[in-house]
Amino acid sequence: MEATARTYEELLTQVTELQWQLEEANDTIEAIRTGQVDALVLESENGHQLYTLKSADQTYRVFIEKMNEGAVTLNKDGIILYCNSQFATLVNTSRSSVVGAPFDHFISLGYKNQFKLLMERGWKEDCKGEVVLKARKHPVVRLSLTTLELDEGFSLSIIVTDLTAEKDAQKDLKNKNEELERINHALETSNNDLLQFASVASHDLQEPLRKIAVFSGLLKDRDTNNLSENAQVFIDKILSSAERMKQLIIDVLNYSRLSANDQKPEHVELTEIVKDWMTDYEILIREKRAKIYFDQLPVIEANKGQVRQVFQNILSNSLKFSKNYVPPVITITATRIKDKNFDAAPGNNGKYFRISIKDNGIGFDQKYVANVFSLFERLNTKDKYEGTGIGLAVAKKIVEKHNGLITARSTAGVGSEFIILLPVAQFY
Amino acid sequence: MVKKKVLLAEDDGDDNFFFVYFLEERVDISILNCVENGLEVIQFLDALANNEDLPDFILLDQNMPKMNGLETLKYLKGNARYASIPVFVYSTYADQNLAEKCGLFGAALVHQKPTDKEGYNKMIDACIEMIDNIA
Numbered sequence: 046m047e048a049t050a051r052t053y054e055e056l057l058t059q060v061t062e063l064q065w066q067l068e069e070a071n072d073t074i075e076a077i078r079t080g081q082v083d084a085l086v087l088e089s090e091n092g093h094q095l096y097t098l099k100s101a102d103q104t105y106r107v108f109i110e111k112m113n114e115g116a117v118t119l120n121k122d123g124i125i126l127y128c129n130s131q132f133a134t135l136v137n138t139s140r141s142s143v144v145g146a147p148f149d150h151f152i153s154l155g156y157k158n159q160f161k162l163l164m165e166r167g168w169k170e171d172c173k174g175e176v177v178l179k180a181r182k183h184p185v186v187r188l189s190l191t192t193l194e195l196d197e198g199f200s201l202s203i204i205v206t207d208l209t210a211e212k213d214a215q216k217d218l219k220n221k222n223e224e225l226e227r228i229n230h231a232l233e234t235s236n237n238d239l240l241q242f243a244s245v246a247s248h249d250l251q252e253p254l255r256k257i258a259v260f261s262g263l264l265k266d267r268d269t270n271n272l273s274e275n276a277q278v279f280i281d282k283i284l285s286s287a288e289r290m291k292q293l294i295i296d297v298l299n300y301s302r303l304s305a306n307d308q309k310p311e312h313v314e315l316t317e318i319v320k321d322w323m324t325d326y327e328i329l330i331r332e333k334r335a336k337i338y339f340d341q342l343p344v345i346e347a348n349k350g351q352v353r354q355v356f357q358n359i360l361s362n363s364l365k366f367s368k369n370y371v372p373p374v375i376t377i378t379a380t381r382i383k384d385k386n387f388d389a390a391p392g393n394n395g396k397y398f399r400i401s402i403k404d405n406g407i408g409f410d411q412k413y414v415a416n417v418f419s420l421f422e423r424l425n426t427k428d429k430y431e432g433t434g435i436g437l438a439v440a441k442k443i444v445e446k447h448n449g450l451i452t453a454r455s456t457a458g459v460g461s462e463f464i465i466l467l468p469v470a471q472f473y
Numbered sequence: 474m475v476k477k478k479v480l481l482a483e484d485d486g487d488d489n490f491f492f493v494y495f496l497e498e499r500v501d502i503s504i505l506n507c508v509e510n511g512l513e514v515i516q517f518l519d520a521l522a523n524n525e526d527l528p529d530f531i532l533l534d535q536n537m538p539k540m541n542g543l544e545t546l547k548y549l550k551g552n553a554r555y556a557s558i559p560v561f562v563y564s565t566y567a568d569q570n571l572a573e574k575c576g577l578f579g580a581a582l583v584h585q586k587p588t589d590k591e592g593y594n595k596m597i598d599a600c601i602e603m604i605d606n607i608a
């Protein structure tokens with residue numbers, strides 16, 4: 046009985062002992078796994094035995110060697126105990142001449158004091174600071190200091206991050222910003238010049254022009270009988286030239302005004318815009334027996350007066366540049382699209398509308414597509430089709446002011462399609 | 474028919490000529506005087522002792538030296554003796570902006586300068602219609 050009881054007690058102690066050992070082993074494994082230990086000493090029958098965790102050590106070393114930052118450890122006196130090759134490269138020396146040297150040796154003259162303070166702090170708490178290294182390219186670096194407890198005692202580890210690229214980028218950005226500011230300023234000045242010109246053009250240039258018109262008119266009316274047939278024709282030419290110049294001045298004025306007086310965007314019903322245009326051009330539409338088709342057109346957020354002008358300029362072109370003896374057919378469609386791209390796929394939640402205005406007029410060679418949107422560019426002689434070549438330039442400027450795009454697809458003798466992308470809403 | 478007396482303020486000699494030339498045949502108006510700027514408008518009016526001699530309406534050119542149309546308009550509307558005289562402003566380039574400013578100070582109508590007889594007649598027709606409506 047007695048023997049059995051002792052055995053039970055013995056077993057119980059043994060179990061407790063084993064449990065304790067298991068717990069310790071588990072702790073050790075956990076410590077190794079989390080990198081708290083990379084060597085351990087175990088007591089065995091043959092005395093103490095040191096097991097280094099070769100694989101773990103290897104990982105860290107490779108890691109430190111391969112990283113982009115420089116890494117050094119210093120002893121209490123600021124002597125470099127270890128450095129990775131990245132740091133050696135940074136200061137343009139071999140590793141062997143770095144190890145054993147005071148770190149201070151690699152700090153640029155003007156930063157030594159700063160580094161001293163940083164190091165004093167680094168021994169007390171983790172900290173960071175920027176200094177310039179004494180090396181060929183005088184790299185600006187960030188030092189991240191932290192203390193490490195090693196076998197040999199405490200040491201200070203410093204991660205050295207090269208900020209040269211970052212600083213260069215910052216400088217670059219600053220330069221670019223300054224450049225942008227300069228350009229903006231120049232733009233503002235030239236814009237003001239333009240507005241001033243516009244005001245001169247509107248008042249002062251129109252006065253003599255008006256007089257040319259009035260006096261020519263007087264000549265024509267009063268003294269008709271005394272004038273030769275040629276003289277009458279010439280006077281008519283003076284009158285029509287004056288009229289044309291007046292139109293040019295007004296157009297230039299309107300164009301220049303587009304840059305100024307920004308109004309707040311409002312809801313614009315494109316259907317209403319098209320219908321209004323049809324009312325304004327009722328007579329011409331009837332004369333030309335034109336057919337205008339449009340389905341459900343959207344409401345967009347934009348400057349209404351300006352959108353009106355875009356439609357008016359494009360639609361009236363389609364009427365004007367129609368083929369002789371072929372009644373114009375103009376088709377207006379709109380599709381909500383996925384992105385700001387003329388060929389984008391339709392998408393109900395897209396941010397843009399693609400608006401197409403298509404006609405069966407005289408068209409033009411597609412290679413002139415850029416020309417038709419430039420100021421004063423016209424593809425036909427003014428004897429055949431009157432105009433100032435400003436309508437599409439205005440349309441383009443307005444569309445682009447609304448963060449949109451405009452283009453044309455045309456075939457000579459077949460017809461043209463003007464495609465406009467306009468945002469559903471304006472973000473200011 | 475009682476002719477309406479009009480005072481014209483216009484610094485441009487040619488425009489003065491056009492005004493008289495195109496409108497002299499009209500039986501419903503008589504041109505009281507043509508003066509060259511706003512200051513002369515005031516001088517002319519101040520010199521009229523009898524209120525009956527005051528013009529029935531005044532046409533001001535906008536761009537005049539010394540005192541332009543808008544400034545003259547402001548002065549007249551702020552003067553007890555002249556405030557009730559209808560004032561019209563015309564200009565080579567009469568835009569929305571000018572119209573709004575003049576409207577603010579009580580101009581009855583802002584007009585673009587005409588280029589022929591028909592245009593001048595239409596402008597005066599519009600002025601007279603406006604005066605009759607006010608009356």
Ligand SMILES: Nc1ncnc2c1ncn2[C@@H]1O[C@H](COP(=O)(O)OP(=O)(O)O)[C@@H](O)[C@H]1O
Binds near residue numbers: 404409433436438
């Ligand atoms: N629908 C169209 N069909 C054919 N050609 C066109 C069309 N729209 C514009 N164009 C061409 O583009 C030129 C520029 O157009 P625009 O800027 O409106 O000037 P304008 O109408 O005063 O000539 C026109 O002169 C014409 O040659």
Ligand SMILES: [Mg+2]
Binds near residue numbers: 361437
């Ligand atoms: Mg056009």
